[in-house]
Amino acid sequence: MSTSRIASRHHTLRRAPAVSLLAVLAVVLAGIAAFGGGAGTARGDVPPPAPGWTQQWSDDFNGANGSLPSSADWQIDTGHSYPGGPANWGTGEVQNYTASPDNISQDGNGHLRITPLRDGAGNWTSARIETRRADFKAPAGGALRIEGRIRMPNVTGDAALGYWPAFWALGSPYRGDYWNWPSIGEFDIMENVNGINSVWGVLHCGVNPGGPCNETSGLGASRVCPGASCQSAFHTYRFEWDRSVSPNELRWYVDGQLYHSLDQSRFDATTWANMTDHAGYFILLNVAIGGAFPDALGGSTPTAATVPGHAMLVDYVAVWTRGGGGTTPPPGGSSQLYLHSGGAAGDAAGSGSTVSLASADGANHDGSPHSPQVFTASGITRAYNGGSTEFDLFLDAGSVVANGQQIRVSYDRTGDGTWDRTETYHYFATDPVPGYEHYTQARGLKSATGSHGDLAGGRVRIEVWSAIGNAPSTLGTGNQSYVRIPFG
Incomplete structure (x- = not known):
């Protein structure tokens, strides 16, 4: 078999599996x-x-x-x-x-x-x-x-x-x-x-x-x-x-x-x-x-x-x-909320898109949303399952050094305008190498207030912003970034 490089199905060269x-x-x-x-x-x-x-x-x-x-x-x-x-x-x-x-x-x-x-x-x-x-x-x-x-x-x-x-x-x-x-x-x-x-x-x-x-x-x-x-x-x-x-x-x-x-x-x-x-x-x-x-x-x-x-x-x-401990809910469910351009959160869109996260302008906004991108899901009625919030945000800061992005997730259990539970996670320091990275709940909670309970016509608000840095960053939306809420 030739030893020349040949392509994979996507975009990078791939050799065929070896055949004796x-x-x-x-x-x-x-x-x-x-x-x-x-x-x-x-x-x-x-x-x-x-x-x-x-x-x-x-x-x-x-x-x-x-x-x-x-x-x-x-x-x-x-x-x-x-x-x-x-x-x-x-x-x-x-x-x-x-x-x-x-x-x-x-x-x-x-x-x-x-x-x-x-x-x-x-x-x-x-x-x-x-x-x-x-x-x-x-x-x-x-x-x-x-x-x-x-x-x-x-x-x-x-x-x-x-x-x-x-x-x-x-x-x-x-x-x-x-x-x-x-x-x-x-x-x-x-x-x-x-x-x-x-x-x-x-x-x-x-x-x-x-x-x-x-x-x-x-x-x-x-x-x-x-x-x-x-x-x-x-x-x-x-x-x-x-x-x-x-x-x-x-x-x-x-x-x-x-x-x-x-x-x-x-x-x-x-x-x-x-x-x-x-x-x-x-x-x-x-x-x-x-x-x-x-x-x-x-x-x-x-x-x-x-x-x-x-x-x-x-x-x-x-x-x-x-x-296992359950599966990813199908479209139409409200436990896995994908972030959509335009500020909604819900079922996965058919294709990915992006939004920009404004620069922190050199200031420290750790824990305090600064010009955030805000995504909201409303009318959710589901029982609290005793678990915790999970998320996977698709982020890129290009070749910029010292940028960091942060997420806050808030729960209004009855849709009355009161945020009964608010969770802020430690920011994620993106690397200066072009290419997307994954910011997940593994960074850990920075702070949390209030308590969880069943949602009855409730709302979930997701805020993502630049906590540190001097340049904007990019957040994947559509089917690329999601928050999974602990409700069955």
């Missing part, structure tokens, strides 16, 4: 043996939870033939990059992603269909979608399971060169930044290239190049699909993040068979925290054409022999959690 001669031979032999199987059919519904698991979200793609996936659940990525993000999605892939039903639609038989196409001039189009929710996370002391039943594009050999289907998840801080990969984490639940009868599962984390995840390759493993080939039949691809064991574990399965696992002891504390101590993950489905990974195993792709029109079919995608 024996592994390639095994894939080829398995492909010859797995000649039966057929295309398979849609299951028709998401399977019921396994004992002890609770379904948090799902889509079984039961829409009409030619319809787009639910806009309430999914957003469609278009073009050759995110706005302001790396070109060609950072991977060297050649297709233009569209929202055309020709490239992405439900088929009326319980499938989502993502179809790469090529026009007469040789230009490729395809599709990529991601969940609006970006809070899929293993609960403390529990586990997360993300699963999809998928038939890869049914094309092999030279006709498949350049095909790159994938089912994966990215850490929520990636939205609105697009340059913080791989520190925010990436779980590749199913990857395949060039019609090879194999599934790859990969973790990306840490720094690039090198680091604990061996970037730009990531930490991956692959295996032949059980029974019928990956391309000729539906298979179930599953990823689990288990916080109920020590050390915590990450696991990859195909058709219930474990083929890759990693545990927390392999990583330093900062790498693990950057990957896990944020709001959660969003899920993606796409079929790319060409780029680093296909090129690594098939030369320069696509080629004149590559045949367009072979769709990836997705029967369902579902998310379950098990155990």
